Amino acid sequence: MYKIAVVVGGTNTACALFKENKIVKKTERRTEVASEEKLIEFIVKLIEEMKGERKIKKIGIGIPGPLDWKKGIVLNPPNIPVRNFPLKRFLEKKFGVKVTIENDANCSALGIVKKKGVKDFVLLTLGTGVGGAIVVNGKLYRGMGNAGELGHITIEASGYKCTCGNRGCLEEYVSARGFERLAKKYLGKKLSPREIMELALKGNKKAKKIYEEVGRYLGIGLATISNILNPEIIFLTGKISLASSLLLRPAIKEMKKRVLVTPPKISVVKNMELYGAV
Numbered sequence: 001m002y003k004i005a006v007v008v009g010g011t012n013t014a015c016a017l018f019k020e021n022k023i024v025k026k027t028e029r030r031t032e033v034a035s036e037e038k039l040i041e042f043i044v045k046l047i048e049e050m051k052g053e054r055k056i057k058k059i060g061i062g063i064p065g066p067l068d069w070k071k072g073i074v075l076n077p078p079n080i081p082v083r084n085f086p087l088k089r090f091l092e093k094k095f096g097v098k099v100t101i102e103n104d105a106n107c108s109a110l111g112i113v114k115k116k117g118v119k120d121f122v123l124l125t126l127g128t129g130v131g132g133a134i135v136v137n138g139k140l141y142r143g144m145g146n147a148g149e150l151g152h153i154t155i156e157a158s159g160y161k162c163t164c165g166n167r168g169c170l171e172e173y174v175s176a177r178g179f180e181r182l183a184k185k186y187l188g189k190k191l192s193p194r195e196i197m198e199l200a201l202k203g204n205k206k207a208k209k210i211y212e213e214v215g216r217y218l219g220i221g222l223a224t225i226s227n228i229l230n231p232e233i234i235f236l237t238g239k240i241s242l243a244s245s246l247l248l249r250p251a252i253k254e255m256k257k258r259v260l261v262t263p264p265k266i267s268v269v270k271n272m273e274l275y276g277a278v
Protein backbone atom coordinates (compact mmCIF):
# COMPACT_ATOMS: atom_id res chain seq x y z
CA MET A 1 0.00 0.00 0.00
CA TYR A 2 1.22 3.47 -0.86
CA LYS A 3 1.49 6.76 1.06
CA ILE A 4 2.06 10.25 -0.34
CA ALA A 5 3.99 13.05 1.35
CA VAL A 6 3.89 16.69 0.26
CA VAL A 7 6.12 19.26 1.93
CA VAL A 8 5.22 22.82 0.96
CA GLY A 9 7.95 25.42 1.35
CA GLY A 10 7.89 29.17 0.73
CA THR A 11 9.87 28.63 -2.49
CA ASN A 12 9.83 24.92 -3.43
CA THR A 13 7.49 22.03 -2.75
CA ALA A 14 8.58 18.39 -2.62
CA CYS A 15 6.29 15.43 -3.14
CA ALA A 16 7.10 11.74 -2.66
CA LEU A 17 5.42 8.39 -3.10
CA PHE A 18 6.19 5.87 -0.34
CA LYS A 19 5.88 2.10 -0.56
CA GLU A 20 6.26 0.59 2.88
CA ASN A 21 8.65 3.17 4.33
CA LYS A 22 10.76 3.76 1.24
CA ILE A 23 10.50 6.57 -1.30
CA VAL A 24 9.81 5.07 -4.73
CA LYS A 25 9.13 8.31 -6.63
CA LYS A 26 9.89 11.94 -5.90
CA THR A 27 9.37 15.33 -7.50
CA GLU A 28 10.11 18.95 -6.67
CA ARG A 29 8.31 22.05 -8.03
CA ARG A 30 8.28 25.76 -7.48
CA THR A 31 5.53 26.57 -4.96
CA GLU A 32 2.53 28.35 -6.47
CA VAL A 33 2.09 31.39 -4.21
CA ALA A 34 -0.07 33.71 -6.35
CA SER A 35 -3.16 33.12 -4.18
CA GLU A 36 -4.70 30.70 -1.68
CA GLU A 37 -6.85 29.15 -4.40
CA LYS A 38 -3.86 28.61 -6.72
CA LEU A 39 -1.78 27.07 -3.95
CA ILE A 40 -4.50 24.60 -2.92
CA GLU A 41 -5.05 23.67 -6.57
CA PHE A 42 -1.27 23.16 -6.92
CA ILE A 43 -1.18 20.78 -3.91
CA VAL A 44 -4.16 18.76 -5.21
CA LYS A 45 -2.58 18.45 -8.67
CA LEU A 46 0.74 17.27 -7.23
CA ILE A 47 -1.06 14.55 -5.24
CA GLU A 48 -3.18 13.49 -8.22
CA GLU A 49 -0.11 13.21 -10.45
CA MET A 50 1.81 11.20 -7.86
CA LYS A 51 -1.15 8.97 -7.09
CA GLY A 52 -2.10 8.05 -10.67
CA GLU A 53 -4.20 4.89 -10.51
CA ARG A 54 -2.61 3.66 -7.30
CA LYS A 55 -4.53 2.94 -4.12
CA ILE A 56 -3.12 5.04 -1.30
CA LYS A 57 -3.76 4.74 2.42
CA LYS A 58 -2.50 8.05 3.71
CA ILE A 59 -1.47 11.55 2.70
CA GLY A 60 0.90 13.53 4.92
CA ILE A 61 1.28 17.27 4.42
CA GLY A 62 4.11 19.45 5.71
CA ILE A 63 3.38 23.17 5.51
CA PRO A 64 4.73 26.33 7.19
CA GLY A 65 3.08 27.06 10.56
CA PRO A 66 1.38 28.18 12.64
CA LEU A 67 -1.28 25.49 12.36
CA ASP A 68 -4.13 24.02 14.31
CA TRP A 69 -2.54 20.60 13.84
CA LYS A 70 -5.33 18.63 15.54
CA LYS A 71 -8.04 20.08 13.32
CA GLY A 72 -5.67 20.36 10.37
CA ILE A 73 -6.23 24.07 9.79
CA VAL A 74 -3.48 26.22 8.30
CA LEU A 75 -3.75 29.46 10.32
CA ASN A 76 -1.67 32.38 9.06
CA PRO A 77 1.82 31.41 7.85
CA PRO A 78 3.87 34.54 7.01
CA ASN A 79 5.42 33.09 3.83
CA ILE A 80 2.52 31.47 1.96
CA PRO A 81 -0.91 32.94 1.07
CA VAL A 82 -3.17 30.62 3.11
CA ARG A 83 -5.43 31.97 5.87
CA ASN A 84 -7.48 29.76 8.21
CA PHE A 85 -7.84 27.04 5.62
CA PRO A 86 -9.10 23.58 6.75
CA LEU A 87 -6.61 21.71 4.57
CA LYS A 88 -6.96 18.33 6.34
CA ARG A 89 -10.75 18.21 5.95
CA PHE A 90 -10.54 19.50 2.38
CA LEU A 91 -8.04 16.83 1.25
CA GLU A 92 -9.78 14.01 3.16
CA LYS A 93 -13.00 14.84 1.33
CA LYS A 94 -11.19 15.12 -2.00
CA PHE A 95 -9.18 11.88 -1.79
CA GLY A 96 -11.15 9.78 0.71
CA VAL A 97 -8.08 8.79 2.77
CA LYS A 98 -6.57 9.81 6.09
CA VAL A 99 -4.66 13.11 5.92
CA THR A 100 -2.25 14.47 8.52
CA ILE A 101 -0.92 18.01 8.59
CA GLU A 102 2.25 19.04 10.34
CA ASN A 103 4.39 22.15 10.28
CA ASP A 104 7.30 21.71 7.84
CA ALA A 105 9.99 22.04 10.52
CA ASN A 106 8.22 19.39 12.63
CA CYS A 107 8.27 17.10 9.57
CA SER A 108 12.05 17.43 9.33
CA ALA A 109 12.35 16.75 13.06
CA LEU A 110 10.15 13.64 12.89
CA GLY A 111 12.19 12.50 9.88
CA ILE A 112 15.36 12.74 12.00
CA VAL A 113 13.71 10.67 14.76
CA LYS A 114 12.73 8.00 12.19
CA LYS A 115 15.87 7.92 10.06
CA LYS A 116 18.61 8.72 12.59
CA GLY A 117 17.09 7.52 15.83
CA VAL A 118 18.08 10.70 17.73
CA LYS A 119 15.53 11.46 20.45
CA ASP A 120 16.43 14.77 22.10
CA PHE A 121 17.28 17.74 19.98
CA VAL A 122 16.31 21.10 18.53
CA LEU A 123 16.02 21.73 14.79
CA LEU A 124 16.17 24.95 12.80
CA THR A 125 15.16 25.15 9.14
CA LEU A 126 16.91 27.93 7.25
CA GLY A 127 15.22 28.84 3.97
CA THR A 128 12.67 31.37 2.76
CA GLY A 129 11.75 31.64 6.43
CA VAL A 130 13.19 30.14 9.59
CA GLY A 131 11.28 27.32 11.27
CA GLY A 132 11.99 25.37 14.42
CA ALA A 133 11.12 22.17 16.24
CA ILE A 134 11.85 20.82 19.70
CA VAL A 135 12.01 17.05 20.23
CA VAL A 136 11.93 15.56 23.71
CA ASN A 137 12.25 11.81 24.16
CA GLY A 138 11.42 11.15 20.51
CA LYS A 139 8.25 13.29 20.58
CA LEU A 140 7.56 16.82 19.44
CA TYR A 141 7.24 19.31 22.25
CA ARG A 142 4.10 21.25 21.27
CA GLY A 143 3.26 23.49 24.20
CA MET A 144 -0.26 24.77 23.58
CA GLY A 145 0.09 23.67 19.96
CA ASN A 146 2.77 25.69 18.22
CA ALA A 147 5.92 25.50 20.37
CA GLY A 148 9.19 25.88 18.53
CA GLU A 149 8.55 28.96 16.35
CA LEU A 150 12.25 29.67 16.83
CA GLY A 151 12.52 31.89 13.76
CA HIS A 152 10.55 34.50 15.67
CA ILE A 153 12.69 34.90 18.76
CA THR A 154 13.86 38.50 18.93
CA ILE A 155 17.55 39.12 18.32
CA GLU A 156 17.42 42.92 17.71
CA ALA A 157 14.85 44.82 19.78
CA SER A 158 14.37 47.59 17.19
CA GLY A 159 15.52 45.56 14.20
CA TYR A 160 13.98 45.02 10.78
CA LYS A 161 10.25 44.41 10.55
CA CYS A 162 9.42 40.72 10.16
CA THR A 163 6.58 39.24 8.06
CA CYS A 164 4.99 38.15 11.40
CA GLY A 165 4.54 41.83 12.35
CA ASN A 166 7.21 41.87 15.06
CA ARG A 167 10.64 43.54 14.81
CA GLY A 168 14.10 42.01 14.88
CA CYS A 169 13.14 38.32 14.56
CA LEU A 170 15.88 35.77 13.90
CA GLU A 171 14.09 34.95 10.62
CA GLU A 172 14.60 38.47 9.31
CA TYR A 173 18.38 38.07 9.64
CA VAL A 174 19.21 34.50 8.70
CA SER A 175 16.62 33.73 5.99
CA ALA A 176 16.93 34.36 2.25
CA ARG A 177 15.58 37.88 2.94
CA GLY A 178 18.41 38.57 5.37
CA PHE A 179 20.98 37.58 2.76
CA GLU A 180 19.30 39.67 0.06
CA ARG A 181 19.30 42.74 2.28
CA LEU A 182 23.02 42.40 3.05
CA ALA A 183 23.83 41.75 -0.61
CA LYS A 184 22.19 45.06 -1.45
CA LYS A 185 24.15 46.79 1.30
CA TYR A 186 27.61 45.32 0.54
CA LEU A 187 27.44 44.30 -3.13
CA GLY A 188 24.93 46.86 -4.42
CA LYS A 189 22.45 44.29 -5.76
CA LYS A 190 19.92 41.71 -4.62
CA LEU A 191 21.55 38.27 -4.71
CA SER A 192 20.29 34.91 -3.48
CA PRO A 193 22.14 33.06 -0.68
CA ARG A 194 23.41 30.64 -3.32
CA GLU A 195 24.85 33.41 -5.52
CA ILE A 196 26.48 34.99 -2.48
CA MET A 197 27.91 31.59 -1.51
CA GLU A 198 29.43 31.15 -4.97
CA LEU A 199 31.09 34.57 -4.71
CA ALA A 200 32.35 33.83 -1.20
CA LEU A 201 33.84 30.51 -2.29
CA LYS A 202 35.68 32.36 -5.07
CA GLY A 203 37.22 34.55 -2.37
CA ASN A 204 35.04 37.67 -2.64
CA LYS A 205 35.63 39.50 0.66
CA LYS A 206 32.28 41.28 0.74
CA ALA A 207 30.40 38.01 0.13
CA LYS A 208 32.36 36.38 2.94
CA LYS A 209 31.50 39.30 5.18
CA ILE A 210 27.79 38.70 4.46
CA TYR A 211 28.11 35.08 5.59
CA GLU A 212 29.98 36.22 8.69
CA GLU A 213 27.25 38.71 9.57
CA VAL A 214 24.43 36.21 8.99
CA GLY A 215 26.42 33.57 10.90
CA ARG A 216 26.83 35.92 13.84
CA TYR A 217 23.07 36.46 14.05
CA LEU A 218 22.48 32.73 13.76
CA GLY A 219 24.94 32.27 16.65
CA ILE A 220 22.93 34.70 18.81
CA GLY A 221 19.82 32.61 18.12
CA LEU A 222 21.64 29.34 18.83
CA ALA A 223 22.89 30.72 22.17
CA THR A 224 19.37 31.74 23.21
CA ILE A 225 17.95 28.33 22.27
CA SER A 226 20.81 26.62 24.14
CA ASN A 227 20.31 28.69 27.28
CA ILE A 228 16.63 27.78 27.40
CA LEU A 229 16.79 24.08 26.47
CA ASN A 230 20.46 23.03 26.86
CA PRO A 231 20.10 20.44 24.05
CA GLU A 232 22.89 18.02 23.23
CA ILE A 233 22.50 18.71 19.53
CA ILE A 234 20.94 21.36 17.29
CA PHE A 235 20.29 20.23 13.72
CA LEU A 236 20.22 22.76 10.89
CA THR A 237 18.43 22.03 7.65
CA GLY A 238 17.15 23.95 4.61
CA LYS A 239 18.89 25.43 1.60
CA ILE A 240 20.86 28.07 3.49
CA SER A 241 22.43 25.61 5.91
CA LEU A 242 24.09 23.80 3.00
CA ALA A 243 26.75 26.50 2.81
CA SER A 244 27.78 24.96 6.09
CA SER A 245 31.36 25.99 6.78
CA LEU A 246 30.87 29.60 5.62
CA LEU A 247 27.91 29.98 7.95
CA LEU A 248 28.78 27.62 10.79
CA ARG A 249 32.20 28.94 11.71
CA PRO A 250 30.98 32.45 12.66
CA ALA A 251 27.74 31.02 14.11
CA ILE A 252 29.47 28.58 16.45
CA LYS A 253 32.02 31.22 17.48
CA GLU A 254 29.24 33.66 18.42
CA MET A 255 27.16 30.97 20.14
CA LYS A 256 30.13 29.91 22.31
CA LYS A 257 30.81 33.53 23.22
CA ARG A 258 27.26 34.04 24.48
CA VAL A 259 26.06 30.73 25.88
CA LEU A 260 26.08 30.03 29.60
CA VAL A 261 25.43 26.27 29.45
CA THR A 262 27.54 23.59 27.72
CA PRO A 263 27.29 24.44 23.99
CA PRO A 264 25.47 21.88 21.83
CA LYS A 265 26.88 20.07 18.82
CA ILE A 266 25.68 21.69 15.58
CA SER A 267 24.93 19.28 12.76
CA VAL A 268 23.65 19.91 9.21
CA VAL A 269 21.11 17.44 7.76
CA LYS A 270 19.08 17.35 4.57
CA ASN A 271 16.04 15.65 3.00
CA MET A 272 14.45 14.52 6.26
CA GLU A 273 11.10 16.31 5.85
CA LEU A 274 9.41 13.88 3.46
CA TYR A 275 10.11 10.96 5.83
CA GLY A 276 8.62 12.87 8.74
CA ALA A 277 5.51 13.97 6.83
CA VAL A 278 3.97 10.48 6.55
Ligand SMILES: [Zn+2]
Binds near residue numbers: 164165
Ligand atom coordinates in the same frame (compact mmCIF):
# COMPACT_ATOMS: atom_id res chain seq x y z
ZN1 LIG B 1 8.86 37.25 13.10
